[in-house]
Amino acid sequence: MAGRSSPVLALAPRYYTDADIFLQEKEKIFFRTWQIAGHVSQVGNPGDYFTFHICDQSLFVMRGMDSQLRAFYNVCKHRAHELLTDQGNTSRIVCPYHAWTYETNGRLQRAPNSENVPGFDPSTICLSDVRLEVFCGYIFVNLDPDAKPMGELFPGVEAEIREFVPAIDDLKLAHAYSAEEKANWKIAVENYNECYHCRVVHKAFTSGVVAGESFDIVPDGYCLRHTARAAQKSAYGYDQGQVDHAQDYKSWFLWPTFSIQVYPGSIVNTYRWWTNSVSRSVIYRQWWLPNGEVTEEQMKVIELDRTQTFAEDLSIIKSVQCGLASRGYNPGPLIIDPAGGVNNELSVSALHNLVVEALGEE
Ligand code: FES
Numbered sequence: 001m002a003g004r005s006s007p008v009l010a011l012a013p014r015y016y017t018d019a020d021i022f023l024q025e026k027e028k029i030f031f032r033t034w035q036i037a038g039h040v041s042q043v044g045n046p047g048d049y050f051t052f053h054i055c056d057q058s059l060f061v062m063r064g065m066d067s068q069l070r071a072f073y074n075v076c077k078h079r080a081h082e083l084l085t086d087q088g089n090t091s092r093i094v095c096p097y098h099a100w101t102y103e104t105n106g107r108l109q110r111a112p113n114s115e116n117v118p119g120f121d122p123s124t125i126c127l128s129d130v131r132l133e134v135f136c137g138y139i140f141v142n143l144d145p146d147a148k149p150m151g152e153l154f155p156g157v158e159a160e161i162r163e164f165v166p167a168i169d170d171l172k173l174a175h176a177y178s179a180e181e182k183a184n185w186k187i188a189v190e191n192y193n194e195c196y197h198c199r200v201v202h203k204a205f206t207s208g209v210v211a212g213e214s215f216d217i218v219p220d221g222y223c224l225r226h227t228a229r230a231a232q233k234s235a236y237g238y239d240q241g242q243v244d245h246a247q248d249y250k251s252w253f254l255w256p257t258f259s260i261q262v263y264p265g266s267i268v269n270t271y272r273w274w275t276n277s278v279s280r281s282v283i284y285r286q287w288w289l290p291n292g293e294v295t296e297e298q299m300k301v302i303e304l305d306r307t308q309t310f311a312e313d314l315s316i317i318k319s320v321q322c323g324l325a326s327r328g329y330n331p332g333p334l335i336i337d338p339a340g341g342v343n344n345e346l347s348v349s350a351l352h353n354l355v356v357e358a359l360g361e362e
């Protein structure tokens with residue numbers, strides 16, 4: 001019938017269950033996008049370093065003896081042993097296998113007995129570095145040397161966060177926890193980026209943290225902006241102070257696996273989703289407060305978030321992964337309300353478009 005359109009359908013289940021699609025995602029999403037590595041407070045002094053992974057790629061960030069921040073693949077140029085583990089401080093990088101030694105800028109300093117090898121020139125050997133940017137104090141890396149800078153991919157976002165959280169540069173990690181999920185990373189990311197389920201699943205969040213009906217998520221390119229008014233009365237038992245603009249809730253999801261979220265009262269917390277398989281992911285929750293100090297009241301908010309909102313979402317994510325393997329499921333219609341608002345899955349549709357666009361499929 002003329003003028004009649006059909007609802008947009010959810011992504012096909014194979015995107016969440018097919019190992020070949022995950023291999024494509026590794027190459028076309030995870031190895032080409034800005035991925036959170038850590039925070040500048042972890043590498044404050046020359047020689048400080050920490051290791052991390054993007055899928056199966058081991059990497060490390062190091063503040064060189066020249067004070068420059070750099071990121072490298074965590075692999076020796078000799079015969080591929082891993083160079084560093086966990087985190088620490090060192091004035092040079094010594095491979096645990098045959099003791100090849102690198103400067104903190106990645107250049108090979110010495111390789112035992114190499115002086116007796118005709119033609120061996122240490123000055124031609126350097127660790128492979130990767131792109132690094134600092135964004136509101138968070139360190140991001142990108143394995144794609146041709147990737148656009150974050151400022152171009154997320155225009156205006158850093159300035160907005162800085163305006164909303166003026167103390168952003170004083171924040172340090174105050175509390176952290178994580179959970180492993182037997183689920184595809186996209187289920188967790190989509191669940192985070194829609195609040196159509198909030199009224200049903202998150203009673204504490206929508207009564208105690210934000211005014212549930214005011215929640216809105218607006219996709220804008222590679223950033224999804226979440227906003228809500230602070231709850232008038234906090235069931236979480238923390239004083240949100242005067243309910244005004246400064247006490248509202250905001251979150252910026254940065255495609256594909258990081259979100260910086262601010263609870264009323266300037267309680268900054270982040271989500272990072274990590275994966276290395278089609279059906280398994282890890283969700284990292286970190287809380288960032290001035291000087292890393294948590295008040296008793298803030299700890300109550302953190303604990304309640306972990307035991308309620310976070311736990312509620314974990315259970316949803318697990319159930320959806322099982323359901324996507326069901327022979328009784330075909331992609332259902334998304335609730336896309338042109339008027340916007342909380343009961344909306346426009347953001348889910350935007351995420352699906354980003355996946356399909358990245359994979360180069362119709
Ligand atoms: S693999 Fe590193 S020194 Fe041999």
Ligand SMILES: [Fe+2]
Nearest residue numbers: 191192202313
């Ligand atoms: Fe949720």
